[in-house]
Amino acid sequence: MRIALFLTCFNDTMFPGTGRAVVEVLERLGHTVDFPQEQTCCGQLHFNTGYRPDAVPLVARFARTFADYDAVVTPSASCAGMVKENHPLLAADYAPAGLQREVAELMPRVHEFTEFLTDVLGVTEVGARFPHTVAYHPTCHSLRGLRLGERPYQLLRAVKDLELVEVPAADSCCGFGGTFAVKNADTSAAMLADKADTVRAAGAEVLCAADNSCLLHIGGGLSRQGSPVRTMHLAEILAATEGVAR
C-alpha cells in the first residue's frame, strides 16, 4: 500500500513532531510512508471564512499531489473533514469536470489518522507505552464531523500504562473555530475559560486530541492560567515508547 502523509500546513509549520509521530507509528506497523513535497494546505481557512474561490487552487493541488497514492492519511480531523466534505462541493461549483472526477476518485482514499488505524489497518494496539494520566478531547470535527466515536478511545486504551480520565462535558466545543477565535475573540475566550476549567477538573497530566488546532487554543489557555496540563496530539502518544526496550 502506497501511503502518503498529508500533514497539513498548520502541523507542518507549528507541530512537526506530530508528523514524525504519524510516520513512526505507521513504520512500526510495517508500512512505508511518503511525504510528497508538493502538498500544502486543504483550504479550510479560506473556505470557512467565506473565500471559496481562493480555496479552489488548493483543491486542485491536493488532488494532483495525492492522485497516485492508495491512502492519504492526515492527523487532523478538521482538515480531513474539509477534504472529504468540501473538496467535492468546491469542485462541483468552480472546477471543470476533469478535476471533479479526480476529486471524487480520491475522496474514499483520504483518511483521518485514527480512522485509518482502526478501520483500514484494523489495529488498535500499536505498541505504545505512555505511563501518564491522559484525557481525550473529542474535537467537534472528530465527534460530529467525522463521527470518530470510540476509535480514539480504543487506541488510547490499548496504550500500555496509560490511565485514561474523562473531561466533564467533553462534547462541548472549546471555542476555537478557526477565524472565530479572532473575529469573536471575547466569546471564544469565554468558551476557552470553561473548557480549561473542565480539563483541569479532569486531573490529567496530558490532554490529547485528533487535532492540534483545538489543542493550540486549549493549551494556550491552560498555559496562560499557569496550569501544568500539557497538550499533545494523539499520534504522539501512540508513537511514545517510554521505557519499552526497542
Place this chain on the structure above:
Amino acid sequence: MTAPNDRGVVWLGSPAFPEAAREALKDGQLRANLRRATATIRDKRLSVSAELDDWEQLRDAAAAIKQHTARHLDRYLVQLEESVTAAGGTVHWAADAAEANRIVTELVRATGGSDDETREVVKVKSMATQEIGLNEHLAEHGITAYETDLAELIVQLGDDRPSHILVPAIHKNRTEIRDLFAAEMGRHGIAAPEGLTDEPRALAEAARRHLRHKFLSAKVAVSGANFACADTGTVLVVESEGNGRMCLTLPETLITVMGIEKVIPSFADLEVFLQLLPRSSTGERMNPYTSAWSGTTEGDGPSAFHLVLLDNGRTDTLADPVGRQALGCIRCSACLNVCPVFERTGGHAYGSVYPGPIGAVLTPQLVGVDSDTKGAAASLPFASTLCGACYDACPVKINIPEVLTHLRAKVVEAEGGRTVEALAMKAAGKVLDSPRLLTAAQKAAALGGKVLARDGRIGRLPGPLHGWTDSRDTPAPPTESFRSWWRKNREGGTS
C-alpha cells in the same frame, strides 16, 4: 424606506455580533442563568428523544416533508387559501412587515365594537408578529396588544426584548420577575398582590389574575401558527400554559399571522411534527395544549377568522438552494439550547427576534447581507465555531453549519474583495499554493517567533492578533518545519 426596514427583523441600531457579545459576556449572572437553563433542557431533550427508536427516521421524514413543501410552496399556499376559505375563514397575503401590520390594524378597527373594545387585543405567543413589530405598530395606531404568554408578559412589562424563541425571558431570574410584576402590573390592569414572593406558583398566580379579565373582555385575539395544513385548512398553535387556548377560543375575532413556510401538505403530516416538536423544544413527550381549528364553527369559538400569510423575505430565501433549508425550521429552539455560543452570549447579542444558530442563518437571509442592517446581519454567519451541535439537535435536520459557511461566502462576495481581510486571504492563498513560498514563510515564522517568544511561548501581543493573544499563550514556531526535516532526513529514502 428600504425593504429591510419594512421587514423589521433586525432591531434598529443593533451592533454587530462581536460587540454585542462582548457586552453580554460581562454579565456573569446572565451566563450563570443561561448555563443552568440550557443544561437542564438539553438533558431533558436527550432523554425523551432517546425513548423513540425511530427518532432518526422521524427527523428524516420531517426534513423530507419540509423540503417537498418548499419546492411546491406556491401550490400548497393556494390550496391552503382554498381550504381556509371553504371552512369560513378569510385569507390575506402580505408581502412584507409593513403590509402585514396594515392588514392587521385594519382588521382590528373593522371589528367595529365600541372604542374601548377595538383598542385592545390579546396575543398568543408568536414569532411572526414579533418579526414584523406588530405590537409597536398597533400602539402607534392607538391599539394596545397584551401578551398573554407568561414569559412574553414578563418581556412586555419590562419593556424588554425576548432573548430565546421558546423562553423569551430566559435572561431574567425569579427575583427580577417578582420586582417587575410588583412595579408594573398595576399600570396595565390588575396589580400584583401585596407581598408577592418569587415562588414560581405565586408569580404564575399573579399573572393569571392579571390576564384573566383581559381574556374575558377582549374582542380580538392575534396569534401566530406552528403549522397549517393545506388539505384541511387546519391551523395549529402548540403551547404549554393554556393562555393561548383562552385567546384562541374566547374573543369574537381571531387574526393569525403566519410565515408562508409554516404550511404543510396534509393533516396526516402532523403525526411527524407533533412527535418531534415537544420533545425537541421543552423536552416533553407531549405539550400540554395543542389547539387546532379549521375556519369558523357556528357557536364554538371566534365567529370571524383571518389568516395573514406573511412573506417578508421568505421567497427570496427560497430562491437560494442551500439557504432555503432554514425555512424548514419549526421554532423548537433545540439549536439554541445546545449552542455553546448562545450559552455564553444569550439571545440579545443576535440583534434579532430569531437568536442562536437558527437566527444566525435566518436573519441574514430575511433581511439580506448587503442591506442597511449589514453590520449586524452580516456578522451573524460568523457567530459560530461550526461545532455542529445545532445540526445534530435539529428535529428537521437543518444543516446549519453548511448554511453558515454558505452565507459567509455571500457576505464576502457582497464586500467585493475590498477589505483588508480579503487582501490577506489572497496573499495567504498565493503562499499556500506554493511549497516554495510556504517554506519561506515557515522560515520567517520561526524567526519571528524567536523574536517574540519568552521561554518558548509567545504572550500578549498588540495589533490585529491581540484578540488571540489576550487569552492564550502560543508556542513559538519550531526552528525546523516538518517538510524541511523530511527533506534532510528522508528525501529519496522512501518514494
